[in-house]
Amino acid sequence: MAVDLQNSVVLITGADPGNSRFGTGFVIYQDEEMAYLLTCAHVVDDVGGESAIDVEGAPAVVMAYGSAAELDLAVLRVPSRVDKLPLPLQPTGDKDSRFLTAGFQKFGSHFLVRPLQGVLGQTVALAIRGQADRVRAWDLKIEDDYQLQPGYSGSPVLDQASGTVLGVVSHRQGQGERGLAISVEALPKLWPEMPENLLASEPTAVSAQPTTQPKPEANVGQTNPSQKGTMMSRPISLFFSYAHEDEALRDELAKHLSIMRRQGVISDWYDRDITAGSEWADAIDDNLNKADIILLLVSPDFIASDYCYDVEMKRALARHDAKESIVIPVILRPTRWQNAPFSKLQALPKNAKPVTTWPDQDEAFLYIAEAVQKVAEMQAKKPAPSPGSAPSATPTPTPIVPSPGPVIPAVNYNVPAIRRLLTAVFDDETFDIFCFDYYRDVRDSFSQGMSRTAKIQRLIEYCERNLAFETLLQRVEQENSAQYERFRTQLTT
DSSP states (O other), X not given: XXXXXXXTEEEEEESSTTOOOEEEEEEEEEOSSEEEEEEOHHHHHHTTOGGGEEETTEEOEEEXXXXXXXXXXXXXXXXXXXXXXOOOBOOOOOTTOEEEEEEEEEETTEEEEEEEEEEEEEEEEEEOXXXXXXXXXXXXXXXXXXXXXXXXXXXXXXXXXXXXXXXXXXXXXXXXXXXXXXXXXXXXXXXXXXXXXXXXXXXXXXXXXXXXXXXXXXXXXXXXXXXXXXXXXXXEEEEEEOOGGGHHHHHHHHHHHHHHHHTTSEEEEOGGGOOTTSOHHHHHHHHHHHOSEEEEEESHHHHHOHIIIIIIIHHXXXXXXXXXXXXXXXXXXXXXXXXXGGGGSOOBSGGGOOGGGSSSHHHHHHHHHHHHHHHHHHHHTSOOOOTTOOGGGSOOOOOOOOOSSOOOXXXXXXXXXXXXXXXXXXOHHHHHHHHHHHOHHHHHTOOTTOOHHHHHHHHHHHHHHHTOHHHHHHHHHHHOHHHHHHHGGGSBX
């Protein structure tokens, strides 16, 4: 499987616009709230120090920091980056092993990622003041038309045989035809609190191929956003349940969904689409009963509306509970909704912060649109219900029933690796949907505000009790085969 490092590297600059220094970092771990990056300590110094780090528009917090003169590594924390994939770490690599790296270069006013390839030279040992043991590093020999530049500091050095990051580019030598990479085996010395099993001890089966330019097809199982409409098996029907006082906000949300409508991802409906002469209540009921996704646009007027609250919302929740549709509350304006029947569901936008309270409402609507896109893609994988079929005829995943009597698993499952796989495959919304589809009892145990980490732990505990890891992994592979392949060899011991 080819590894496209552009999906993992990030640009590091300073908050001071007068400082033109920059470097590279890459994602090594991510949870539902934060992403953790590895870079060089001297990159932190170059961009202005710990209080002045900017990672593509987001301020960074320094979690661990070495020294530019000795252990030239630093770990940064930024808000979670769903557009970036963590890279696996492993201190592999021997002399003459081939490697791949990618760093940022500035062309005019733009920053571009440029990959390089080469071979490992001699291993060197770096001394750390006050410590008897030393840290391994590699001499890098660039075998490319291009050479290392200052912006490559902090770039990952990925072993092409194993597909894992063995080190971090620290310095260049000469005109950039040679360089030095510090081994990631130094990470526990730098960051003792790092997540468990972040540093793999055994080689993985993933292979890496040099990538000379960004290739959308490199990520198997991921969809090019410009092509999503053509790759959907069917358009997903979407229904807006809202109070007329919120029509302007509904229209703004519809604008952000319009690209999905144009690409055939969704087919949305709301009551203004009722044709002349139609019975409005019948038209609403008909479309509500056919919808794959139902958006509850929550506001004080929505809560106060007898029709929205007592008719549309109750019918929507009944279909959600029957697994006939997905209901998503969208909090438009501040109101008391936490004890409403839909409060058990994951609400949008992020942290259920009302749209009208965001400094930039377009940003809130964009967050909602991206979440709806993910739900639509998951819904499209399911077979469409036959016309006129009874609700009970909707296909339902076969429940997992523990085998009677003592059962000894044929394999031992690596629970930390499974946890990392689930974290990589699902965000909060899609994990809820996955559990809703296959592990209903687990999904029903989730509470409002529960973190994704806690939800994943609930599912893992369920699988441990019921010896259900084999089925879980089969289902995860169906959801995202690319990520599954990335973790495959780590999942069993």
